[in-house]
Structures are given as C-alpha cells and as structure tokens.
C-alpha cells in the first residue's frame with residue numbers, strides 16, 4: 001500500500017479508518033498504521049506478523065491502567081494469548097535494573113524465538129522493550145504500539161532501541177526494527193497536554209528540516225490539531241503520517257546513521273545539553289528541550305550569516321502560538337546555567353566525531369544541513385545570548 005493510501009477495509013459511507021505508511025527496509029520492511037480505534041483492532045492487525053498465537057507485552061504503570069485490558073481483549077478475541085510485564089512510568093525505567101526485570105519476566109513466561117514482544121506505551125517502553133527484544137534469545141521480533149505523540153512520530157519508527165546508563169542517556173542499545181507499528185490517535189486524548197506539546201516539537205522538526213510546505217501547513221493547522229475535539233483527530237493523524245513518512249524516508253536512505261539520518265538530530269545537541277543540566281526529572285521534557293534546541297540551532301545559523309533572521313522569528317512565534325517554550329531555562333539544580341556547563345555536556349554527546357561536535361544548522365526553514373565546522377566562540381556567544389536574553 002502506498003504512503004497516504006487509505007486502508008481498504010472501509011464500510012460504505014464511512015471515512016477511511018486509518019492510513020498506512022510503509023518503511024522500505026528490504027527484508028526488514030514494515031508498515032506503520034495511523035488512525036483511530038487501532039487498539040481495539042490490534043488482534044486483527046497484528047495477526048499477519050505473528051509466528052505464534054501468543055505475545056508478550058511490555059507496558060508502563062500509566063498506560064497499563066488505561067489501555068492494557070482493552071488491548072489484551074482485542075488480542076484474545078482472535079485467539080492470541082498475552083502475558084505482560086509493567087514497569088513504573090517514567091524515564092528511570094530505561095535502565096539496566098528494569099531491563100533485567102523485563103528479560104526475567106519474558107524468560108519466566110517461557111517466551112520462545114517465535115513469541116512476539118509488544119511495546120505498549122511511550123518512548124520509554126518502546127526503547128526498553130525493543131532493546132529487550134533485540135537481546136532476548138539473541139533477538140526476537142517486536143511490535144510497537146506507541147501511545148504518546150512523541151513515540152508515534154519519532155521513537156517507534158526507525159529501529160533505534162536502548163537504555164540509559166550512569167554515564168549518559170541512550171548509550172547502550174541496538175538497531176532493531178519493529179515488525180509493525182500501530183499508532184492509535186484515540187489514545188492521545190488521555191495524554192497530558194505538556195506531553196502532547198513536547199511530541200509536537202518533533203513533528204515541527206520534520207518541517208524545519210527539509211519541508212517548508214509542511215512547516216507552513218503546521219503554522220496554519222498546528223494550533224487546531226493540538227486543541228482537542230473532533231477536528232484535532234484528523235489533523236493529528238495528518239501530522240503523524242507526514243512525520244512518519246519523513247522519518248521513514250530518511251531511515252530507508254541511512255538506516256544506521258552514517259550520514260543523512262543525523263539530520264534528525266536538529267535541535268538535539270543543544271536540547272540534550274539542557275536536558276542533562278536540568279536532570280531528567282520532568283523539569284524539562286525531551287520534546288521541550290528539542291524545541292528550545294531548534295530555536296538555538298536557527299539562531300546560531302543566523303549568527304553565522306547562513307539563515308535569514310525572519311525565519312527564527314517565524315519559529316519562535318509558531319512555538320509560542322501552540323504553547324511550546326522557546327527560551328531555555330536559566331536556572332537548574334546546580335544553580336545558574338552557564339555556556340561552559342552546557343558545552344561540557346555537548347562534548348560528552350555520542351554524536352561527537354573525531355573529537356569534533358556535529359551540529360545540524362540551516363540556511364532557512366526546510367534547509368537543514370550537517371556541519372562539524374562551528375567555531376567554539378560562536379557556539380558560546382549563541383548560548384550566552386540565549387541565557388542572558
């Protein structure tokens with residue numbers, strides 16, 4: 001089925017229930033289904049990729065209380081048995097301790113090579129379950145059922161999995177592509193608004209990267225998409241489909257990030273530095289940090305004479321219009337944040353190449369590119385201006 005094509009099983013006089021985005025990765029190719037009511041149809045949609053009529057679900061405490069029962073009921077309705085493990089909600093579950101608990105639970109449930117692992121939750125569950133699947137019995141298949149906007153547009157697509165260590169975030173992991181992704185827009189109605197907005201920053205990233213048309217569409221439709229209500233379902237679905245198409249295209253061209261895929265890190269070198277300084281305790285969400293980081297990447301591009309200043313104003317005013325923070329936090333748990341503190345985090349980033357920092361800069365909205373050529377003085381000035389502005 002082509003990207004954007006409506007699904008075929010549509011009742012007369014009914015609008016298509018979902019859209020399918022294919023990820024073209026030869027033997028590891030898979031589909032991303034996006035739309036309403038997909039959790040209730042999980043059994044029917046998952047069955048074609050199951051090798052056994054049993055699955056093992058990894059979820060978190062928040063998602064379990066909202067969606068585990070209807071999800072397992074939909075599997076049971078087609079004769080698929082589901083065991084599960086629930087980890088506490090939050091980033092702290094993406095560690096060695098919980099990885100061990102998840103693997104133990106899978107082994108105690110006698111998961112076999114043919115047992116499908118299902119990640120039901122946000123990016124934390126997706127990264128943890130995906131990594132567990134990639135090492136369980138030397139690798140078993142898994143399905144992503146992302147339940148946050150961020151995980152529907154970003155972490156569930158592309159096959160990066162992993163956990164955090166004491167040294168830093170996402171430093172231990174694997175590339176392990178899912179067999180299927182089910183992104184149900186209905187579940188976004190229970191997502192806290194701050195989490196929804198944080199996910200929207202990653203949606204906006206795809207426009208800023210290489211698609212000014214999508215960015216312009218977001219300027220017109222983003223506020224309604226995020227407002228809730230009937231209209232927002234269709235608009236959010238369109239946001240998710242466009243984002244998955246963009247990510248799928250980039251991942252298909254560069255699965256293991258030897259080149260173009262690194263463009264997806266727009267705003268992330270700055271963002272990760274602020275996240276690390278703020279301590280991952282919920283004071284600054286990943287998507288919020290990425291939004292702030294994208295503003296900084298464009299501001300640094302202006303400072304280097306690469307990008308028109310009017311484009312930064314456009315980004316700032318759209319983020320402000322939807323309610324995303326645009327200015328960085330100036331105080332963290334260690335006190336006043338300085339450029340030196342942030343630059344120290346940046347040099348620990350795993351995206352360092354031969355000791356040089358890689359940045360995604362832009363010649364304008366939709367014109368991002370990679371460079372290792374940023375004078376440290378310009379980086380420091382950019383940070384200084386943002387922290388004192």
Ligand SMILES: NC(=O)c1ccc[n+]([C@@H]2O[C@H](COP(=O)([O-])OP(=O)(O)OC[C@H]3O[C@@H](n4cnc5c(N)ncnc54)[C@H](O)[C@@H]3O)[C@@H](O)[C@H]2O)c1
Pocket residue numbers: 060061062063066089090091094121122123124125127147148150151154155156157158159160161162169170187188189190191192195286
């Ligand atoms: N693998 C990748 O390519 C990739 C890309 C981006 C981010 N990530 C990772 O993703 C993680 C962040 O993901 P996230 O933002 O989804 O965070 P998350 O998984 O922690 O979810 C955010 C919060 O929302 C709750 N929640 C989830 N779905 C809900 C729903 N439908 N209704 C109500 N509450 C719900 C969760 O319990 C949690 O409290 C980070 O660990 C990040 O490193 C990975």
Ligand SMILES: [Zn+2]
Pocket residue numbers: 154202268286290
């Ligand atoms: Zn991100």
